[in-house]
Amino acid sequence: MSTQQDRILIVGGGPSGLIMANELLRRNVPVRLIEKRQGPSHTTRAMTIHARSMEMFEHMGLAHRLEEVCLECPGNIYHFPHLPEDRQPRTDYRVLPTRFPFYYKINQNDFEQVLREHLFAQYSLRPEYRTELTGLEQVGERVRATIRRPDGSEERHEHPWVVGCDGVRSFVRQAAGIEFAGEQVAVMAMMDVELTNVTFDDRWMNYFFNKELFMNCTKLPGKYWRIYMSEPTGEYVNAAEPRRAFQEVADRLGIGFQVGQPEWVTAWEIRNNIAERYRRDRMLICGDASHVHSPSGGQGMNGCMQDAFNLGWKLAAVCQGQADAAILDSYERERKPIGEQISEGAMATHEIVMGFGVEPEERLHYTQEPGWEERTIRLVSGLSHNYRDVVDVPAGLRPLAGPRAGERAPDALLLREPRKRVYDVLRHPGFTLLIVPGADADAQIALGRQVRDELERRFPGRVSSCLIRDARQTQAAHPDPDRAVLARNLGADRADTGFDFDHAVPDETGEILERYGVGAEGRLILVRPDLYVGMVCTPEEWRAVPDYLAQWFGRPATTRADAVGAAAVS
Known part of the structure; x- marks a missing residue:
């Protein structure tokens, strides 16, 4: 207790x-x-x-x-008043490489x-x-x-x-x-309310704006809609009768809906x-x-x-x-740095939809820049957030394809039935070492056992090591359509590796090879508890893995980055 x-x-x-x-x-x-x-x-x-x-x-x-x-939301529609509906810029999240290619409302x-x-x-x-x-x-x-x-x-x-x-x-x-x-950058009001006469697609987040007004509307779970409203003077944001103010802004923007009795209204400074x-x-x-x-x-x-x-x-x-x-x-x-990235990304969108005093036609160029949509959705979704520039990894490692240290660890489907994904392997409170052999599988699995045993000796209970072995060779050798027969064959393959059932997963799809850039040289991929790649190396470089973990769980000599951080705190 x-x-x-x-x-x-x-x-x-x-x-x-x-x-x-x-x-x-x-x-x-x-x-x-x-x-x-x-x-x-x-x-x-x-x-x-x-x-x-x-x-x-x-x-x-x-x-x-x-x-x-x-409620799933496919993304955002930017309703520029001078453009026809079929030419309105969008940020469509349905292309994201994740099991959640959208965002939730x-x-x-x-x-x-x-x-x-x-x-x-x-x-x-x-x-x-x-x-x-x-x-x-x-x-x-x-x-x-x-x-x-x-x-x-x-x-x-x-x-x-x-x-x-x-x-x-x-x-x-x-x-x-x-x-x-910091500084104040705008004022905003928002309302949860029932609407009638809605003519736009309620699945999306809809941004409406002109030179002096902004309104954002979308459907929430249940019967209410969320409306955000902003303008530079505070006349509407701080109006004594919010319902009337919201309706007038909607009418001036030509949105067309009718505002009901608000369930909740608030206003605040955007800082x-x-x-x-x-x-x-x-x-x-x-x-x-x-x-x-x-x-x-x-x-x-x-x-x-x-x-x-x-x-x-x-x-x-x-x-x-x-x-x-x-x-x-x-x-x-x-x-x-991520907080700063979020602020910069938010202000970039802010300039498109709340760049008051500038005609919408003059703001359109922000959405026409090469790669704007992909860059925006990856940043806003959080998938592109990374710690590449500030992480410490052992020196001298071979450069490899795939996610680098400090980047998001991608998910990948391993088994179709019963379904098993990389993120299932990672679902525990500690570090995870993914051992993914390449062409010389037997030798690389043996190296995987060495690093597993060394990690358990030096950092007991803090790292779960999992072998992920290409099962397509086994499937090709046993083309029997009976899943039970194939499962027994895959199980036998697992038993032969020295990794038990909870720490060995056959890879039926090859997705992990693609998403982690695994080639014939194989991979050791150490994933942090927060689903970021800690470090990546070949099986032959396995001694770098415990060296890396020593910065978290040992009491080693202070690294350059730690010294900078310590000086900032003192």
Whole structure:
């Protein structure tokens, strides 16, 4: 049984805090999750879940539940007023190389409820509502927190770490003395409402705009529509009668629908801010506490959750004594550039649809640049986010085709029946070593056994090694259509390799060879717990794998990148 002093204090029960709690608890790290709101939200702000987040939720075992409460959205239509309907630019997400080639629309309150239900079902944890952090200070190797309970009384505890997932006005960020520089870029209002006389395709996100007005409309799960509206003066955004203001903007843009009685309306300033650092001593910030930007593209909540997904496994390793606290410097080093990319991408879309004062005809050129659609959908979906420029890998490795260290680890179908994918192999809290032999399979499998045994000796329980062997030769040798016969033959192949049933998967499709660029030289692919490639090498270079892992789980000499990060924190 953990005590208050053992627990990581997570401040903020929104999506970032809930993901952070999940990532620590699934690694047996105790947490306390507090939230100053009166209770669960019944309104919705963010409404999009992109492909990379769905891959994360599949890894966590949540994707199936989200699929039940979401609506698929193919992408965005940009309604330039001077263009005919069949020539309107689009960003169509259905071409993405993922099991989720679209994005989901969901009410944020429903989404957060799914996360809370998962936490309670799996770990018996619920956010403590009406519980507010009122004081925070670093005391040696601990953080002393003063917390106001629902009855108004106060308690004081010392925690090993505090993670501020407490939004734009983060108490944790302010207590840590972290600057949050930025600027206001617009004002916006949004409404959840029933509409009538809708003439456009409600599956898509529809952007309507002219020189001075912007409106974005799409259908939510259930009976309501989400409408965003912006203009430079604040006349409509801050109008005393929002329903009338929204209707007038829709009429001036020629959209044609009729606005019903709003279920919920809000207005706010759109800001573009990013924290100067993501950590000070044992206080960390995550999500909106560390970066906020234009909602264009719907990346905000997704980027925040990915922050928590990145930090969670690292903080767990530190708390369990597996790793030195220096690895936490990689959190800012990896995620701050992503926050900056999200801000830049959001502002690029912002200039197209909210470039007020500029005629839409003059903004069209943004959408005509070569590669604009592909670049946009890969960035907004999160599939192109990477840590290539900041990761450390052993020197002298042979350059290889396929995803590089720091890039997203692609999924691939391995077995058609019963279905098995690469992401099924990765679905556990640690690192995964994929051993994919090439032409000289027997020799490379033997090398795979060597690296597997060495990893278990040096890093017991932290790496799962899985052999993925091309099964098409077995299929060609046994063309019997009986699946049971083929399964027995594939099973015999597995048994001969020295890898047990849970750590050997035949590859029937060859997709992994294509998506990871595997040639005759074979591959060792080390995948991090957050579904990014840690490093790649040939089986003959297998000694580089434990050398790489030492930066996470050993206490090696400080690397160049760690030294830079440590200097920034000190």
